[in-house]
Amino acid sequence: MAFALSNQVQLLSKIAAGNGHGEDSPYFDGWKAFESDPYHPTKNPNGVIQMGLAENLLCHELVEDWLMNNPKASICSAEGLNEFKGIAIFQDYHGLPEFRNAVAKFMGKVRGNRITFDPDRIVMSGGATGAHETVAFCLADPGDAFLVPTPYYPGFDRDLRWRTGVQLVPVVCDSSNDFKVTMEALEAAYEKAQESNIRIKGVLITNPSNPLGTFLDRETLKDIVSFINEKNIHLVCDEIYAATVFTKEPSFVSIAEIIDQDIACNRNLIHIVYSLSKDMGFPGFRVGIIYSYNDQVVSCARKMSSFGLVSSQTQHLIATMLSDDQFVEKFIAESAKRIAERHKAFTWGLSQVGIGCLKSNAGLFLWMDLHHLLKEQTYEAEMALWRVIINEVKLNVSPGSSFHCPNPGWFRVCFANMDDRTMEIALSRITSFMLKNVEAKVPNKKKLCWQRSLRLSMSSRRMDDFMASPCMSPQSPLVQART
Amino acid sequence: MGLLSGKATCNTHGQDSSYFLGWQEYEKNPYDEVQNPTGIIQMGLAENQLSFDLLESWLDRNPDAAGFKRDGQSIFRELALFQDYHGLPAFKKALVEFMSEIRGNKVTFDTSKIVLTAGATSANETLMFCLAEPGEAFLLPTPYYPGFDRDLKWRTGVEIVPIQCTSLNGFQITEMALEEAYQLAQKRHLKVKGVLVTNPSNPLGTTMSRNELNLLVNFITEKNIHLISDEIYSGTVFSSPGFVSIMEILKDRNCENTEVWNRVHIVYSLSKDLGLPGFRVGAIYSNDDTVVAAATKMSSFGLVSSQTQYLLSALLSDKKFAQNYISENKKRLKQRHRKLVSGLEKAGISCLKSNAGLFCWVDMRHLLSSNTFEAEMELWKKIVYDVKLNISPGSSCHCTEPGWFRVCFANMSEDTLKLSMQRLKAFVDSITTTLHNQSNHQSIKNSRRRSFTKWVFRLSFDDPMTGER
Numbered sequence: 023m024a025f026a027l028s029n030q031v032q033l034l035s036k037i038a039a040g041n042g043h044g045e046d047s048p049y050f051d052g053w054k055a056f057e058s059d060p061y062h063p064t065k066n067p068n069g070v071i072q073m074g075l076a077e078n079l080l081c082h083e084l085v086e087d088w089l090m091n092n093p094k095a096s097i098c099s100a101e102g103l104n105e106f107k108g109i110a111i112f113q114d115y116h117g118l119p120e121f122r123n124a125v126a127k128f129m130g131k132v133r134g135n136r137i138t139f140d141p142d143r144i145v146m147s148g149g150a151t152g153a154h155e156t157v158a159f160c161l162a163d164p165g166d167a168f169l170v171p172t173p174y175y176p177g178f179d180r181d182l183r184w185r186t187g188v189q190l191v192p193v194v195c196d197s198s199n200d201f202k203v204t205m206e207a208l209e210a211a212y213e214k215a216q217e218s219n220i221r222i223k224g225v226l227i228t229n230p231s232n233p234l235g236t237f238l239d240r241e242t243l244k245d246i247v248s249f250i251n252e253k254n255i256h257l258v259c260d261e262i263y264a265a266t267v268f269t270k271e272p273s274f275v276s277i278a279e280i281i282d283q284d285i286a287c288n289r290n291l292i293h294i295v296y297s298l299s300k301d302m303g304f305p306g307f308r309v310g311i312i313y314s315y316n317d318q319v320v321s322c323a324r325k326m327s328s329f330g331l332v333s334s335q336t337q338h339l340i341a342t343m344l345s346d347d348q349f350v351e352k353f354i355a356e357s358a359k360r361i362a363e364r365h366k367a368f369t370w371g372l373s374q375v376g377i378g379c380l381k382s383n384a385g386l387f388l389w390m391d392l393h394h395l396l397k398e399q400t401y402e403a404e405m406a407l408w409r410v411i412i413n414e415v416k417l418n419v420s421p422g423s424s425f426h427c428p429n430p431g432w433f434r435v436c437f438a439n440m441d442d443r444t445m446e447i448a449l450s451r452i453t454s455f456m457l458k459n460v461e462a463k464v465p466n467k468k469k470l471c472w473q474r475s476l477r478l479s480m481s482s483r484r485m486d487d488f489m490a491s492p493c494m495s496p497q498s499p500l501v502q503a504r505t
Numbered sequence: 506m507g508l509l510s511g512k513a514t515c516n517t518h519g520q521d522s523s524y525f526l527g528w529q530e531y532e533k534n535p536y537d538e539v540q541n542p543t544g545i546i547q548m549g550l551a552e553n554q555l556s557f558d559l560l561e562s563w564l565d566r567n568p569d570a571a572g573f574k575r576d577g578q579s580i581f582r583e584l585a586l587f588q589d590y591h592g593l594p595a596f597k598k599a600l601v602e603f604m605s606e607i608r609g610n611k612v613t614f615d616t617s618k619i620v621l622t623a624g625a626t627s628a629n630e631t632l633m634f635c636l637a638e639p640g641e642a643f644l645l646p647t648p649y650y651p652g653f654d655r656d657l658k659w660r661t662g663v664e665i666v667p668i669q670c671t672s673l674n675g676f677q678i679t680e681m682a683l684e685e686a687y688q689l690a691q692k693r694h695l696k697v698k699g700v701l702v703t704n705p706s707n708p709l710g711t712t713m714s715r716n717e718l719n720l721l722v723n724f725i726t727e728k729n730i731h732l733i734s735d736e737i738y739s740g741t742v743f744s745s746p747g748f749v750s751i752m753e754i755l756k757d758r759n760c761e762n763t764e765v766w767n768r769v770h771i772v773y774s775l776s777k778d779l780g781l782p783g784f785r786v787g788a789i790y791s792n793d794d795t796v797v798a799a800a801t802k803m804s805s806f807g808l809v810s811s812q813t814q815y816l817l818s819a820l821l822s823d824k825k826f827a828q829n830y831i832s833e834n835k836k837r838l839k840q841r842h843r844k845l846v847s848g849l850e851k852a853g854i855s856c857l858k859s860n861a862g863l864f865c866w867v868d869m870r871h872l873l874s875s876n877t878f879e880a881e882m883e884l885w886k887k888i889v890y891d892v893k894l895n896i897s898p899g900s901s902c903h904c905t906e907p908g909w910f911r912v913c914f915a916n917m918s919e920d921t922l923k924l925s926m927q928r929l930k931a932f933v934d935s936i937t938t939t940l941h942n943q944s945n946h947q948s949i950k951n952s953r954r955r956s957f958t959k960w961v962f963r964l965s966f967d968d969p970m971t972g973e974r
Binding site: 034036043082089093096103110152163166184290291305322325331335339 | 508509510511512513514552554557560564565571579581582584585586587588623626627630635636638639655659729730731768776780782783784785793795796800802803805807808809811812813816
């Protein structure tokens with residue numbers, strides 16, 4: 023039996039037989055825990071609430087209304103049927119022109135029309151997942167590496183490395199300065215890689231950041247562009263959360279804007295990855311986009327897109343929907359508003375029990391600081407706390423270690439993938455848990471300098487009041503929020 | 506150091522091949538009955554456009570499926586969020602039952618063994634990633650689909666070694682050809698990981714015989730390697746002998762609990778049988794759990810849109826519709842095939858006797874000025890530019906004999922097919938006279954000899970799109 027097994031394993035590739043898919047990571051364990059005991063308001067009210075999935079459910083009914091009023095968007099409805107055949111046979115890897123035009127326009131609108139995108143540079147991919155892998159195949163050979171600031175999305179380990187043979191070298195960003203990306207950290211990571219004879223082909227940033235929910239300021243972006251130009255390496259910007267920015271000040275700056283204003287930059291080094299999965303909440307439709315300023319990359323990526331084209335049925339739907347300017351503008355504004363509300367409600371609820379989060383203005387999640395609840399500042403302690411959160415508090419949150427966070431005790435908590443009621447229940451579970459454990463773990467009221475961005479407060483407001491009132495106003499005199 | 510990867514700067518994507526260049530010429534001057542009646546007729550695209558009316562009328566009667574509704578209720582949210590790489594259960598069930606129906610229900614498929622991918626393009630690449638290391642090889646019978654050069658080799662680093670099949674026996678696979686291919690791989694220091702066949706064959710349009718299938722099973726058993734059977738055209742078998750799936754052979758030989766059972770994998774897609782290439786619906790079916798597990802994870806790079814999965818699950822679950830579609834589609838393919846064959850006959854051209862596919866493997870050897878690939882290219886250029894028909898030259902399919910062409914018949918109206926045959930007859934009439942009067946020499950435009958052992962016959966058109974040579 024053992025012989026047969028090892029014989030069989032040799033028959034497969036190392037990629038297939040190994041665990042480069044990264045699914046043994048705790049990031050996915052939480053999902054598995056959720057799947058075996060998922061929360062349901064009536065069928066399983068004590069189940070695990072999913073807070074480990076960065077999905078955007080806040081504006082689906084806007085889309086549903088639009089669909090009802092626009093039956094032509096579906097090629098299979100009575101109104102759209104005459105287009106069915108043409109769309110069904112359309113497998114051109116350039117994509118439907120109307121699809122590319124609509125996506126380019128949408129990307130511009132999301133960035134406040136401060137920049138326009140060229141539809142001819144838009145290349146389709148199987149979600150951002152497919153986009154990242156394709157970009158890696160285009161820019162790097164097996165053994166080459168990309169620099170990635172920590173903490174970063176766990177899926178990158180699979181998407182950029184698994185089948186490509188490319189490596190990821192972390193740029194260590196830690197809690198001492200709110201995880202900001204510094205030139206020192208970039209240079210240090212680059213030097214270290216050189217010393218180990220690792221060839222760096224580029225830098226990968228996610229802006230706005232997953233899991234931080236913050237975005238890079240203009241100066242930092244310009245510094246990064248100078249860095250990559252000086253080293254003649256690529257910059258891949260994953261802007262998948264661009265429309266989840268919910269503040270006007272400071273304003274989100276896309277790499278496209280930096281390039282537009284910086285004539286000295288070698289555009290052949292700049293590439294954007296995008297998707298509709300987060301901004302519109304359509305992960306099931308697999309709409310990934312590669313936008314490169316390098317003609318050769320556009321050409322190569324387009325050929326590779328054959329391995330993950332967007333279904334023409336979906337292209338048609340998206341083209342119709344995103345061409346409706348009125349709808350798009352309303353959607354973008356309303357979505358930002360709802361994310362802001364949810365964000366505020368959740369951070370306030372956490373602050374009531376002494377839990378702080380990194381100050382953020384984008385994303386579908388919070389970067390929650392629970393290091394003060396750890397028995398010791400180690401990843402083992404973080405994992406122990408995480409198991410408690412899953413098994414006792416019954417919430418699936420993502421442990422910072424799965425994001426390669428250099429400081430133990432941080433967790434990513436998603437808030438946009440549930441309704442208001444479920445959010446309240448999640449908060450109440452956290453509250454109950456904290457109350458039970460509060461004596462041992464009350465944070466030190468003395469403000470340490472690294473806490474200046476964390477909102478910590480010990481409100482005296484009673485739990486019943488909190489539970490009874492659906493509206494949690496930060497203006498309440500009972501709240502002592504610190505920014 | 507190079508700014509881009511080796512993959513970005515090489516041309517293993519195969520798009521310099523004449524197969525794709527013919528498409529480009531067509532796109533510059535496409536035939537249209539009204540707007541461009543002297544344009545190039547596309548006969549190089551294996552699409553099935555014969556049965557759309559059946560799909561359209563089903564859609565008309567079933568508005569829910571396309572409207573993100575189930576029983577009148579909106580399920581938009583559910584679908585928009587569904588990104589589980591295990592696929593929509595209802596769709597997988599409908600798909601495996603459809604596959605079974607196509608095989609006359611002689612075999613059944615298990616939903617736990619099917620992996621959904623973005624088209625067969627993605628399925629084939631994914632299987633390479635699962636079964637072979639860079640530098641290892643798969644054996645493929647020639648002639649084969651030109652896209653395999655990209656799908657199997659480009660990003661995977663896997664090599665293709667041809668199993669030479671010839672017109673002497675209707676291009677069937679022989680034991681000797683299999684052995685020779687294996688030996689050739691050994692000589693090239695390539696480890697052979699398996700054999701990949703397309704059944705029914707593209708470009709031949711024939712189903713593999715039981716004898717060939719048994720030979721393959723013997724061969725892979727002896728060599729302890731894999732077999733991939735790309736059955737993308739399984740629903741296009743329109744006359745006898747019927748389609749025999751590799752799974753049927755394994756069942757007949759009681760292979761269920763043997764090692765070889767785990768080494769046979771099927772690739773499928775709805776692009777040809779249902780004529781829906783735009784929807785990107787492909788599948789891998791494997792009895793090997795590790796392959797299924799790995800391929801499922803890899804499918805993250807090319808999942809099928811949930812919108813499409815839902816629509817097709819409704820369509821294919823309608824058993825009455827599915828059965829009727831399969832039989833009506835075959836009838837129409839048979840009729841259309843007959844029209845092409847008789848049109849060719851009138852032009853004095855024969856083709857390989859075939860019972861499947863969306864094309865014929867046409868014998869134009871007698872029209873070559875010499876028995877060379879240069880002559881084949883010359884003839885092809887004349888047919889594309891002068892006769893205005895885009896057909897695919899055999900060399901682009903790695904055929905070892907010059908003079909064969911793949912001609913598609915299911916992607917146009919009957920009138921257009923008639924016109925194409927008229928053009929062809931006129932052309933043949935004109936050159937037959939010329940050929941009789943001329944001697945056998947033709948000046949070869951390119952003075953460098955092209956080697957027959959190259960696996961891909963590349964035409965170096967100066968293509969500004971690719972920007973590279």
